[in-house]
Amino acid sequence: MIWMFRVARLLALTASLLASPLCSAAEDQVLLPLLQQLPAAGYADKQELIRQLAGTGDPRVRAILAALLDGNLVARSSDGRIFVLGSPGDRLRDPLTGADAGTLPESDLAKIGVNNQLRKSLRVALAQFDLADPDASVRQDAVKEMLRAPDARIVAALRARLPHETDASVREAIASGLALADLDSEDASRRLAAIEALGGNLNPDVYNRLTAMLATSADGSPVEADAKVRAAAAQALRSINAARAFYSGLQTLLFGLSQGSILVLAAIGLAITFGVMGVINMAHGELMMLGAYSTYVVQQAMPEHMGASIVVAIPVAFLVSGAVGVAIERGIVRHLYGRPLETLLATFGVSLLLQQAVRDIFSANNRSVITPQWLAGSLDINQALSITYNHLYIIFFTLAVFFLLQLVLRRTRFGLELRAVSQNRAMAKAMGIRTDWIDALTFGMGSGVAGIAGVALSQLTNVGPNLGQSYIVDSFMVVVFGGVGNLWGTQLGGNALGVVNKLLEPVSGAVLAKIFVLVFLILFIQRRPRGLFPQKGRAAES
């Protein structure tokens, strides 16, 4: 969609450039004298000249002002004639006709200087031109620029634009900007109408203005003289505060769910190896790290297709981490069944080996994994509620992984055999299930899911050899909190912990929030050693 706008804009621009030299000879008589005054003018005079130039409304003025803002408007030293410098290179162009005027040595040119104040008015002037731009996002930016310091002229321009505006969000921006300007009106009824128009508006400017209206000035009298307006302002503020509180609560919830989803994603592989198989895999974090590095390698291998690289990386990471997981199971864990503490130590050894291997292969520095376009940016629902896309996607991604795992566990032959082995190994074996195959595949699946988690983490944190270590304690806590052997418990437990963490963060700071959560978990395990959703029945007794 956007490219269509861009093309349309380009066409409009070229059309105006082509048309202008033919039809505006008369206007040149207005513009040229104004332009020729620029080199000699002081900053205050320039201010006035810019105002007059912009006031002509001539479409060519926009390019001239833009050049002035960029420092590309120059005067020839010999006669003071104005040119636009650059594009392409150091060629000069006539500002009005656009005709090429050759080159001149730098010493023969004097740049027309601007100061910060001029830059500000230049931006506003440019914005006024952009207000008629066919691209709604350009118009939106223009409105924003103009509303920074609205004066009577700008207000008039915006008011003139409002009836012609077609885009809803631009209309909204203009209307609230005009209402804000109306708050300064002498007429109390207009102020009152403006306040009514601003009710529920989440723009921070509105909030600040309304608060200022309710303040008392130095001599004790209220800033706003009219009592009715004051009451309306107080009412509007209350509604704004309520809306803000609601949206910030929603935002906390969303970020909490997103952080919880990261925890769930990190823990869900562990929930399989630890929960279903009873194996403590301390190398789980490093399997996630391998997943993150797989993403990095995939991106290196297909630099042309960054957007697709993440999608490709998911199966790759699953296979890489899964294969390493199967190797760990066949090589080490298999010999240690029934001795969980020994498994813990041996797999910790594996984690050290993997860390050092990655350090030797990829160096100890963090690798940069690129975030593809479709994951970057954020979804701005309104001015009080916005969530970055990667935080939003991870919630859905985790749910997808979760339900896929449930499907495998509940609806496939492999899942059936897996559950049989975890409930009663000897009986399963007697029924003809190849338990050692199932063990290896289960461990491989848990490890593969860790790899997938690593792909997601590569979009959220630094990819380095220590990536896994920072998640291992958290993941264990989530599994134990949710109840061992229960994927639903892991899902709920992880999300609950994420939300609690985010709720505490504004009160106590991030680190302290994490400490509180850890202490809470330690105490929780004392009360319910089997977690939120303990396993029931025979499997729980072993």
Next chain:
Amino acid sequence: MPEARAFRIRLGNDPGGRSFLAVLVIAGVLVPLMYFFVPETSALHLSGYTVTLLAKYMSYAMLAIAVDLIWGYCGILSLGHGAFFALGGYAMGMYLMRAIGARGVYGDPVLPDFMVFLNWKELPWFWHGFDQFWFALMMVLLVPGLLALVFGYFAFRSRVSGVYLSIITQALTYALMLAFFRNDMGFGGNNGFTDFKDIAGFSLQSPGTRVVLFLCTVIALGGSFLLCRFVVSSRAGRVIQAVRDAESRARFLGYRVESYKLWVFVLSAVLAGIAGALYVPQIGIINPSEFSPANSIEIVIWVAIGGRGTLYGAAAGAVFVNYAKTYFTAALPSFWLYVLGTLFIVVTLFLPQGIVGAVGAVRRRIARP
């Protein structure tokens, strides 16, 4: 004194323990001699660095004995014993910081440098008393002991055991690490404590202090070995081992399993704290990384490599692994984690009784023709 006789007899059954004590005595005599009286040109001369290094190994050995006491004899795998070690170290570090006095960079007579740097005006309440050596020594025992008491009381009472206990001990040390990293906690943030000047009025740089601290470490190591030996061979020690082997059965026989576990856990924590307190003045620094979960797991592997359930094996394992660490991190830095990782795997798979067990097995094979 029947107690003393029983004690002697039990040590008599433990040739490994006797050799261990003999090695300690020999080290306690030879090291100061080789440090002070052997001329520096001789190959037998020990540098101050070596003496401190040996003392460091010995404080680690003491920590390993503390872990072996609960893991080897009571079956409690604590993955958070580094926390007790670090707490003991921090208690000692607080004394050493106060002992710097006005000689710090900022020259404040009361506030340690990092507090001046953070623009604090007053000493936090928990820093009071640490200008007294005896108070600091008391805290070295009390802080780890009390934490273990409270933590163990709740954990053992609600019968959290096995893997779950390991995980929450790990969470404990992780939470403490995060807490100590915060500047607001008043423990120097991620820099911790360093730049100590003297202890109980003696300069930490002087050779005399160095040797005295070394001898203290030797005595503490020997003492804690004897104490643990005494505990495990006492009647209570039998119960503790019964808990390790069959917890439910011990409970059904009428023993209060959680009390036994709790006291042995607290004792172990206190020993770890003392080890930390000996470690800090000699190494000259303590910071929150001592709390990191990986450190605590490493302690467990010292015990596993040496051979758990023997006490002296744990001490030997600690010295062996740390010597290897010193050697490899100097000679082949990137190689060390491979070595350590492989040790973890090989020992758990092939040497469940550790080096001590392996040596015993070889000896039995030789004895049996």
